[in-house]
Amino acid sequence: xxxxxxxxxxxxxxxxxxxxxxxxxxxxxxxxxxxxxxxxxxxxxxxxxxxxxxxxxxxxxxxxxxxxxxxxxxxxxxxxxxxxxxxxxxxxxxxxxxxxxxxxxxxxxxxxxxxxxxxxxxxxxxxxxxxxxxxxxxxxxxxxxxxxxxxxxxxxxxxxxxxxxxxxxxxxxxxxxxxxxxxxxxxxxxxxxxxxxxxxxxxxxxxxxxxxxxxxxxxxxxxxxxxxxxxxxxxxxxxxxxxxxxxxxxxxxxxxxxxxxxxxxxxxxxxxxxxxxxxxxxxxxxxxxxxxxx
Numbered sequence: 001x002x003x004x005x006x007x008x009x010x011x012x013x014x015x016x017x018x019x020x021x022x023x024x025x026x027x028x029x030x031x032x033x034x035x036x037x038x039x040x041x042x043x044x045x046x047x048x049x050x051x052x053x054x055x056x057x058x059x060x061x062x063x064x065x066x067x068x069x070x071x072x073x074x075x076x077x078x079x080x081x082x083x084x085x086x087x088x089x090x091x092x093x094x095x096x097x098x099x100x101x102x103x104x105x106x107x108x109x110x111x112x113x114x115x116x117x118x119x120x121x122x123x124x125x126x127x128x129x130x131x132x133x134x135x136x137x138x139x140x141x142x143x144x145x146x147x148x149x150x151x152x153x154x155x156x157x158x159x160x161x162x163x164x165x166x167x168x169x170x171x172x173x174x175x176x177x178x179x180x181x182x183x184x185x186x187x188x189x190x191x192x193x194x195x196x197x198x199x200x201x202x203x204x205x206x207x208x209x210x211x212x213x214x215x216x217x218x219x220x221x222x223x224x225x226x227x228x229x230x231x232x233x234x235x236x237x238x239x240x241x242x243x244x245x246x247x248x249x250x251x252x253x254x255x256x257x258x259x260x261x262x263x264x265x266x267x268x269x270x271x272x273x274x275x276x277x278x279x280x281x282x283x284x285x286x287x288x289x290x291x292x293x294x
Contacts, residue, residue: 035274041267054264062268070244071252074159078248079227081163082170086223087216089167090174095204097175098182108179111172119169123236126165127152152238155245162246165233170226174219181215182208221284225277249273
């Protein structure tokens with residue numbers, strides 16, 4: 001009997017692994033292999049014609065590069081500017097469209113619509129909005145009698161302009177997660193709060209938001225990682241300028257690898273990006289997850 005069960009278990013396990021095999025192959029080809037290859041190349045001074053082992057010298061050069069620190073500063077500002085605002089706006093939109101009012105289906109579709117637009121198309125839309133003199137934003141400011149501005153050409157305003165665009169794109173995407181979370185919350189708790197005469201703000205602060213913390217943890221992880229993976233819009237709108245004021249880490253990797261063909265330095269920057277994303281995920285799920293009540 002025991003031998004028969006082992007035989008059945010072996011067949012079930014083999015069938016399960018056979019089903020997982022296509023996904024494992026794709027994961028190995030497009031995730032594990034590129035990661036290992038990037039780590040390997042980061043120890044070489046590698047260009048189109050030269051490949052010389054330099055050990056950690058490449059890392060030392062990158063960590064002494066002023067452009068690298070400027071790029072990291074830009075990425076940090078983008079994360080600080082987009083992550084909290086996108087999450088708070090997504091919660092507000094989800095609470096709003098979760099109410100049983102007329103037209104909520106249209107509102108949900110309208111808020112989610114920017115998510116399904118390709119980033120290249122969004123970049124062109126916002127490029128028109130931010131264009132000096134005849135752009136939509138400057139036309140509106142001129143109509144209101146306010147001074148116009150070169151939003152993408154000013155080092156002080158370009159990152160702010162990018163932050164606004166990213167918030168517009170991602171808030172509707174995060175709203176869907178919060179809307180799903182709201183619709184799964186227990187109604188008995190709200191009925192008890194209503195009987196006690198709790199105000200809407202008190203209900204949100206003491207009931208809704210704490211119960212949505214698992215969703216918030218998940219959304220925050222996605223939002224932070226997304227803020228380090230933006231590249232499409234930079235290629236269309238600013239090319240990282242002016243003077244690297246809008247340059248971000250992923251675009252800096254792309255430019256280093258495919259404009260300057262410095263694969264060694266690009267691999268070092270890729271390793272830095274992987275470490276950042278891994279650290280964010282570990283912190284969220286190893287530290288913050290313990291403080292979330294499911």
